[in-house]
Amino acid sequence: EVQLLVSGGGLVQPGGSLRLSCAASGLTFSSSAMTWVRQAPGKGLEWVSGISASADNTFYADSVKGRFTVSRDSSKNTLYLQMNSLRDEDTAVYYCAKVGGGWYLVYWGQGTLVTVSS
Amino acid sequence: EIVMTQSPATLSVSPGERATLSCRASQSVNNKLAWYQQKPGQAPRLLIYGASTRATDIPATFSGSGSGTEFTLTISSLQSEDFAVYYCQQYNNWPLTFGGGTKVEIK
Numbered sequence: 001e002v003q004l005l006v007s008g009g010g011l012v013q014p015g016g017s018l019r020l021s022c023a024a025s026g027l028t029f030s031s032s033a034m035t036w037v038r039q040a041p042g043k044g045l046e047w048v049s050g051i052s053a054s055a056d057n058t059f060y061a062d063s064v065k066g067r068f069t070v071s072r073d074s075s076k077n078t079l080y081l082q083m084n085s086l087r088d089e090d091t092a093v094y095y096c097a098k099v100g101g102g103w104y105l106v107y108w109g110q111g112t113l114v115t116v117s118s
Numbered sequence: 119e120i121v122m123t124q125s126p127a128t129l130s131v132s133p134g135e136r137a138t139l140s141c142r143a144s145q146s147v148n149n150k151l152a153w154y155q156q157k158p159g160q161a162p163r164l165l166i167y168g169a170s171t172r173a174t175d176i177p178a179t180f181s182g183s184g185s186g187t188e189f190t191l192t193i194s195s196l197q198s199e200d201f202a203v204y205y206c207q208q209y210n211n212w213p214l215t216f217g218g219g220t221k222v223e224i225k
Contacts, residue, residue: 035214037162045154045162045205047214061213062119095161103209104152106173108161 002026002107004096009112016086022079022096022109029077033099036070036081038092048094049081050103086116120144120208124217130225137193139220141206146186150210153182153191157202166191196222
């Protein structure tokens, strides 16, 4: 059974930083492209970032480019999202997801809430 | 950026009836279109990819069709567990983009 366990969310002040983690099990993590998707309270889904299986390629939404960094550690089967210079509008539940044969999202973690507020 | 537009925003349907959800792309995404179901407090679940291929363990009551810019998700006979919000997503171009969602509610 594929499991994606997301952690690291919490309350942070504007301008602060957080690092999210997504621990994967039940899949071949080293050969899986991965993504982060967020959902603001009561709103729809917004893609945030993606990383190829080899980590050679990373992709970002314009709204987070230059502030967020995606990375992965295949020795730990873990995906990361380093979030800097956080803004009120970054408040959301953040999900990690495993990419399928194309960049559709086959398995999703349970999400972690990030609240940016003073 | 490709804009995905879903309609209607809310669909009221009686159990056992058919539901038809639409998704339109601002430019062609070929057949690189996925559909997801999300229930309150849960992560989304993949239903359809490649516009018409059902994901693993998705029942045949769900079907997808379309290509280019116009897509449809059909739920042939709504069960109680199917009342949820449905999102389409294109993966033909960066950035990946989602539609705003269609909420399927009990009539």
